[in-house]
Amino acid sequence: MREWIKKIHMYIGLLNFSNLIVFGIAGLAATFQGGRERQSVTEPPRYESFTPPVGATDRQIADLVFDRFRFPLAGPIPNWALHRDEAGNLPLEFWTVNGQRRLLYVPKENRLRIEIVHKSLPFFLDDMHTVTDLQQADWRLRMWAWYNHFAIWSLLGMAISGVYLWLASRPSYRIAQYSFAGGAAIFILLYAATR
Amino acid sequence: MYKVLRNTHLFLGIAAFLFVTMYGLSSVQMAHQTWFSMKSEVAETRLTVSPETSEDPRAITAELRRAGLRGELRDVETNAAGYRIYIQRPGTFYRIDYTRATREAKVRIQTTGFMGMLNRIHHIGGTWHDYWLINVWGIFVALVSVTLILLGATGIYLWFKTHGERAIGVVLLAINLGICVTLLVLVRTA
Numbered sequence: 551m552r553e554w555i556k557k558i559h560m561y562i563g564l565l566n567f568s569n570l571i572v573f574g575i576a577g578l579a580a581t582f583q584g585g586r587e588r589q590s591v592t593e594p595p596r597y598e599s600f601t602p603p604v605g606a607t608d609r610q611i612a613d614l615v616f617d618r619f620r621f622p623l624a625g626p627i628p629n630w631a632l633h634r635d636e637a638g639n640l641p642l643e644f645w646t647v648n649g650q651r652r653l654l655y656v657p658k659e660n661r662l663r664i665e666i667v668h669k670s671l672p673f674f675l676d677d678m679h680t681v682t683d684l685q686q687a688d689w690r691l692r693m694w695a696w697y698n699h700f701a702i703w704s705l706l707g708m709a710i711s712g713v714y715l716w717l718a719s720r721p722s723y724r725i726a727q728y729s730f731a732g733g734a735a736i737f738i739l740l741y742a743a744t745r
Numbered sequence: 746m747y748k749v750l751r752n753t754h755l756f757l758g759i760a761a762f763l764f765v766t767m768y769g770l771s772s773v774q775m776a777h778q779t780w781f782s783m784k785s786e787v788a789e790t791r792l793t794v795s796p797e798t799s800e801d802p803r804a805i806t807a808e809l810r811r812a813g814l815r816g817e818l819r820d821v822e823t824n825a826a827g828y829r830i831y832i833q834r835p836g837t838f839y840r841i842d843y844t845r846a847t848r849e850a851k852v853r854i855q856t857t858g859f860m861g862m863l864n865r866i867h868h869i870g871g872t873w874h875d876y877w878l879i880n881v882w883g884i885f886v887a888l889v890s891v892t893l894i895l896l897g898a899t900g901i902y903l904w905f906k907t908h909g910e911r912a913i914g915v916v917l918l919a920i921n922l923g924i925c926v927t928l929l930v931l932v933r934t935a
Contacts (some may be wrong), residue, residue, distance in 0.1 A: 560910060563900045564917040568925035570897040573768075577890025580870025581883060622935040647932060674933060682776035690931045697924060699776060706769035712758045726755055733760035736885065737767070744835050744878055745862065 552718045559711040562704045569701035576679040579672035588673055590649065593666040600655060600662045608632045608640055611655060615642055615662065621651045623688050647677040647691070747906050754899040757892045764889045771867035774860050783864075785838075785857045792850045794843070802828050805843055809850060814839050817876040834876060835865035 563570075583589075600618075602611045612627040624644035634640055640655040647669075654663040669677070682699060686692040716726055774781050798808045802821040805828065810816075816834035827845035831838070838855040857865070872880040904914045 557910075560900075560904055560907070560914070561917055563897075564904060564914050565921050567897050567901060567918060567921050568929075569921075570893050572925075572929075574890045574892075574894035574897070577870070577886050577893070581872070581887040581890065583871050583873075585871075585873050623932065646935075648935065671933075675929075678929065678932065680775075682772070688932075688935075690928055690935065693924075694928045694932065697928070702769060702772040702776060705765060706773070709758075709762055709765045709769060712755075713762055716755055716759055720755075723755075725752070726759060729756040729760040730762065734763050737763035740878070740882060740885070741862070741866075744866070744882070 552715065555711050555714055555718070559708060559715060562707055562711075566701050566704045566708075569697065569704075572675050572679050573701075573705070575672055576676040579676040582672075589670070590673075591668045591670075593668070595663050595665045598662050598664060599660060601660045602655075608634070611640060612642055615653060615655065616644070619644075619651070619653075621646065623647065623691060624651060625687055647674055647681065747903075750899045750902050754896060754903060757895055757899075761889050761892045761896075764885065765893075767863050768867060768889075771860070771863040774864055775867075781860045783857065783861050785855050785861060788854045788856075790852045790854065792852060794848045794850055796848065798848075800845065802830055802843075805850070806830055806832065809839075809841060809852075814841075814852065815876070815878075817874050817879055834879065835869065835882075836862035 600615070602614055606614070609629065609632060612632055616624075616626045621644050623646040627642055627644065631643065632640070638657060640657075642653040642655065644651040644653070649669040650665075650667040652665040652667060656663060678694065679698070681691055681695050682702070684692065684695050684699070686695055713730075716723075716730075720726060774783075792809065792812050794805055794808055798804050803818070806818050809830075809832070814832055816832040816837060816839060819831040819833045821831075822829040827843040828841075830841040830843060832841065833839070836857050838857075840853040840855070842851045842853075843849070844851075866882065869879055869882045870886055872883040874880050874883065901918075904910060907914075
């Protein structure tokens with residue numbers, strides 16, 4: 551039994567090595583974020599002329615812009631994100647794991663202001679670790695979401711099988727006992743204090 | 746060397762067991778949102794802010810904290826009557842409507858259950874928060890992140906030293922690297 555669990559633990563670990571590293575980097579990216587806003591690099595804005603049909607609704611304008619650019623990995627703007635600003639312009643932000651495409655439709659000038667925001671590699675990996683929606687429009691993200699699901703279950707499997715392997719092989723090992731008790735005590739204390 | 750890394754793998758893995766389980770369970774909840782009830786409880790209370798406290802929302806928040814509202818100041822909205830202040834800690838969310846004329850704070854307290862609590866802990870990161878307990882969690886997020894990387898690295902070493910498992914291990918590792926690295930590169934360069 552122990553030998554089989556050890557094999558499974560090892561095989562699952564090998565099948566999830568990259569994901570484990572991605573999860574680790576994601577945590578470190580969040581640690582060094584330094585504030586609520588993430589650091590990013592924004593390209594200088596460029597402008598393109600854009601004249602929607604007379605009487606077009608904000609929804610229709612957003613769909614026209616989406617069809618015109620078809621930014622890779624970006625989906626259509628949801629209804630809840632469609633709001634005019636105080637000047638009557640329509641901000642349209644297309645979010646992707648690689649960064650944002652921030653567009654502003656300025657009706658008085660019949661043009662679009664286009665800003666491209668780039669995300670650094672650690673924040674890209676941080677966002678990739680959150681991709682679990684299996685209904686992704688893009689096949690690459692859909693495949694990644696499937697692998698992420700596998701990695702989530704694997705993480706739980708490795709944690710449980712790891713504790714089993716310790717208990718089945720060296721349960722009386724003092725330092726291991728202290729490690730387990732210390733880690734568990736810290737978690738439970740923090741949880742209780744936060745609750 | 747083998748013994749040292751095997752013990753390191755064991756100590757780190759079991760020390761981080763509850764943290765990793767928390768991340769795993771909360772990830773399952775986020776990936777399968779219909780599987781768990783995330784219903785929260787709502788209560789209301791009223792507090793009166795002392796006349797000595799200035800009109801500054803931070804000063805009001807400080808007094809409310811002294812009255813027992815623990816958490817991080819998330820946002821302040823100004824309105825005609827006064828302020829709407831949001832204070833949050835994992836599992837508990839306060840929305841305070843402060844009325845300037847009466848110095849009264851109407852506090853709406855929203856409390857989540859176990860899975861909601863795990864969900865919010867999962868989202869903690871960094872030590873820049875204005876509530877110390879969230880910063881302590883942030884330190885452990887960093888430690889667990891490093892632990893995951895070390896578990897991966899030591900795990901690879903331990904597998905490589907298990908000669909009978911090398912052939913199948915190479916295949917499994919190649920599958921993982923092949924799929925994941927390819928997908929990461931394809932998405933990053935899209």
